[in-house]
Amino acid sequence: MERFFNTAGPNIPEDSYTIDPLKRFDLEDILTLIRQKRYFVLHAPRQTGKTSCMLALRDFLNATGQYIAVYANVEGGQGSRNDVQSVVKSTVDTLAEEFRGVLGHDMPLAIRDEVQAVGKDALLTTYLGRLSENCPKPIVLVIDEIDALVGDSLVSVLRQLRAGYANRPKAFPQTVILCGVRDVRDYRIVLSNQDIVTGGSAFNIKAESLRLGDFSEEEIHELYMQHTNETGQRFDEACFPLIWNATEGQPWLVNALAREVTWSMKENRDRSITITPEMMYKAQENLIYRRDTHIDILIDKLQEPRVKRVIEPILANNDEADDSLVPNDDILYVQDMGLIKVERGKPRRIANGIYREIIPRELTWSTQGALVQEPQWYQRADGSIDMEKLLLDFQQFFRENSDAWIAKFDYAEAGPQLLLQAFLQRIVNGGGYIDCEYGLGRRRTDLLIRKPLTDGYGGPVQRIVLELKIKRYSLERTIDEGLRQTADYMDVVGSVDEAHFIIFDRSKERSWDERIWHKPYEWNGRTIMVWGM
DSSP, X not given: OOOBOOOSSSOOTTTBOOOOGGGSSOHHHHHHHHHTTOEEEXXXXXXXXXHHHHHHHHHHHHHHTSOEEEEEEOGGGGGGTTOXXXXXXXXXXXXXXXXXXXXXXXXXXXXXXXXTTSOTTTHHHHHHHHHHHHOSSOEEEEEESGGGSOHHHHHHHHHHHHHTGGGTTTSXXXXXXXXXXXXXXXXXXXXXXXXXXXXXXXXTTEEEEEEOOOOOHHHHHHHHHHHHHHHXXXXXXXXXXXXXXXXXXXXXXXXXXXXXXXXXXXXXXXXXXOBOHHHHHXXXXXXXXXXXXXXXXXXXXXXXXXXXXXXXXHHTTOTTSOXXXXXXXXXXXXXXXXXXXXXXXXXXXXXXXXHHHHHHHHHTHHHHHHOOOOGGGGBOTTSOBOHHHHHHHHHHHHHHHHHHHHHHOSSGGGHHHHHHHHHHHHHHTTTOEEEEEOBTTSOSEEEEEXXXXXSSSSSOEEEEEEEEEEOOSOHHHHHHHHHHHHHHHHHHHOSOSEEEEEEEOOOTTSOHHHHOEEEEEEXXXXXXXXXXX
């Protein structure tokens, strides 16, 4: 039976293409922490493979014969929220069933029944202590979705794990591994009395915090080649730089793109068909438009104030924004969610190409629907976009409507760029694609419009570069810097049909007649049309 690219739940290697989970982290480091009887954290954004990795670790440890390793998902306690008794009992019930499955007998259930009379603040500690005393080998306990618990309940579970720490390994688990989206030290837990407790204080026995990384470029290639080797269907090598730019190794996106292009696009179920870059672009567009659960969850997070505080300056390319106004906890929260990349010595940026596409589209979704422009208004006889006509119309639209429309945006600081992207998306959706590049410190937004001029794959493609910039200093300096940046982006893109540099002047001191203009400039032998708005 043909295997598939998995986009839901833990990987089962017999059913789905798989990167060896034990190679996705430093196994020797983890084994050393276990030998040293340490408690530690493994965290990563959702749908990056944490569960698959922890299940593989459990099986590996049990196969060594040195430990009794158990994996337990405690997410079921989330519904009880601050009901500590209910959550702790649910956690103990879950552990009992998981231990019974690993040990193959009912001793864990019997101990659970014996300790039922113990109070809620000691039930978990007592249960794990009795269980450890009755197990023939040291226990390694993996607790997944720990951050699904909230408030008083989460604090109680963390403190009860801490309470038995001194009794390990004979009367408490030798190692506990907490898994979640965030590092436990970053939890700000609001109790029912409105007091705030940090995870670091509730669980101060943590020795290390490990972060599960994304796939490397080599791992993406290895995963896709499993499909090629088993079905004979080839991927054009030119696909892989595109896949990396679109996903930067985010495991769900990597698998979702492959599943879309090899299965959901039914014409490609014919395994004699080679997967081409244009097919990958189409698969990416399908994912974005369909808004699968993974994408929907991220979109929902954009409305949170703490997410907006981090994302808005990136969309606006506002490297002059006061970073002191963005709490470090908010940055860590958005990073742990997987929405941004924070790299040493580099400005914060959106994590990958697909997220860069999704975010402006979602923030302008209602705006796109309200625009009356139709794609055919700007389409030439050969199917190409008449960009000069489009931008002339946008200038007039921006003059008449920008203040009112931008006021509607939740992300008003990035309003001009978002409004243009909404306008473009409405037009380009008629059969093209828009690639976005933006981030703090770039001082501009790069857009590349690609418009296939024939049906099918492999035909001619119109490529238009647009550089967007907010005027923050003199017009002369802005133009000089923008022309250089536009030319640099043209070099990155390669073959380009035309280039436009757009300056948004938000100064209220200048009239619209002064702000609205356009003029061609020459830069190192290239013609770049510059637009004032």
